[in-house]
Amino acid sequence: MSEGAASERSTEIEDLARDLVRIPTENPPGNEGAAAEFVYDWFREAGIDATLLKEPDPDRPQVGARVGEDGPTVVLNGHLDVVPAGDPDAWSADPYAGVVEDGRLYGRGSADMKTGVAIAMLVARDLAPEIRSGELSGSVVVHAAMGEETADPGTRTLLERGFDGDYGIVLEPTDFRVATSTKGLSVYRVAVEGVATHASQPDAGRNAIDEARPLLDAIDEYDAELREREGSLCGGAFATVTEIEAGTGSNLAVIPDRAELVLDRRVLPGEDPDAVDAEVEALLERVREEHGLKASWTRIQTYASSSIPVDHPLATILRDRSVEVVGAGGDVGAGGEVGDPWGIEAATDARNFVNDAGVPAVTWGPGDLDQAHTVDESIDLGDAGIARNVLEGVVREFLE
Structure with missing residues (x-):
């Protein structure tokens, strides 16, 4: 990849993640609507079929998007809602300003998990030409779900309404560790x-x-x-x-x-x-x-908790790809051993894939889970770029 192309990709993910952070979507009360409309419009402008789904709550829409019709399907899942930012004076900057400083994006939802949503959107768009031409024989689905922070059935509803697949990747911040089980x-x-x-x-x-x-x-x-x-x-x-x-x-x-x-x-x-x-x-x-x-x-x-075998092909391929890039011991971020089987201590929407839809799913993404729900929440945009490359490679491997 040329230096110019790499710079463009870096700018692209920074801009998209920052745009999402700048849309307040605090839950409670649950005001994902403006962000859902942003994601829907972005997909439509990119020529990708998307649905602004007004279920399970007509006042809190969410988005399902699909590229491709047949073959193996990988679902990239993210949620739009964030926990309340609390006292803005406790933050170093406005929690919804989307400040970028020293290569980090600051703001509520930067780590948990609007950068993950941005990565999913970009990967789907970038693979779309190859899927449509038949070079890749499968499909990609993207979820921009409502209500994850309060156990609302956003992801479950998207799966029930046809935005499902053969594999699921929930893009929560895990420092590139692959969680095959969730608490x-x-x-x-x-x-x-x-x-x-x-x-x-x-x-x-x-x-x-x-x-x-x-x-x-x-x-x-x-x-x-x-x-x-x-x-x-x-x-x-x-x-x-x-x-x-x-x-x-x-x-x-x-x-x-x-x-x-x-x-x-x-x-x-x-x-x-x-x-x-x-x-x-x-x-x-x-x-x-x-x-x-x-x-x-x-x-x-x-x-609900959830679990799939630690040696499931989805987990193995994603783990191996992550190790190739960041090292088995986790050279990027403050997490544990990237190369080891692992389960995430937090609850994630992987449970809806595994328990409700019978779809094997893992939780994986850039950023540190310790940043979630904190004052001055932030994510390293360099890690986001790495995650985008890894994810694109993994999805491509399942669709070839």
Whole structure:
């Protein structure tokens, strides 16, 4: 590749990723619409068939695009939504300005995962002439999905509506490691009951905050027990309280009669969500019996875990291509061993491919997962260029 062509490719990915970052798509509330329309228009201008799909939520469209009709099909998956940026003053620059400095793109979604979406778009466009001419005997599908950050069925709906294939690559930031398994999670809202009274007479009631103390201790014990269990490629299971609320919306002098907490339980491949429900119920029942606790729970969010064999051809080819470029030990990024089998600790939409559509899928991409959801989130654009080349080569190998 000539120096000029390489420079053009570098500029191209920088511009496209930055354009996507500059479109706020925070979820919640879930405002992917403007970004979906941008992606749809980009595909149409590139002469690629695309659909602006208004399912599963008509107010939150997503995009499915396809190049080719027959042969093996590789699906390149990315999501448009990002977690809220929080206080913009905590950032070094506007989180939606798309600032590029010292070869890094900064902004919410730069790593997680709008650069991955940009790479998928460019790879599909670049392979389109060879697919149409018959030089490559297969198809490429691109997802620009809604709702991944809150377990909405964006990717699942795209797969159900015909934007499926034989292989799936979910372009989350993994530092070029190939994840053949993903950890899941079950999120619970636990309500603890007390008896309200005036704060000047606390003994006349039962403070729901105090009632929750033995439950918090029990959750700590549960977490410790989970950490002793045999792990997986994704690491171990955890149980963590991520939110607690009591006494809000009332007079400051009222002893609260209700406390609610959110329990995040990380689920390993092979664990049954119903069995996890049973563990949570057993935990609460023990605290009820030992401390007279009045409490109930509801599962409010679920991401299933997923897994395919570590030696599946998709994983092997992508792993080998990555090692050729960045080295077996991970010379690019701060991750682990690129050449080793691996599972990602986070939940990804690979589960929708594997569990819902029966399509083997891996999670792989440039960037550091530690950048996701952080202040001053960023990605090395040099890594993005490497990922584009690797991905194009892998897709080409499956379509030849």
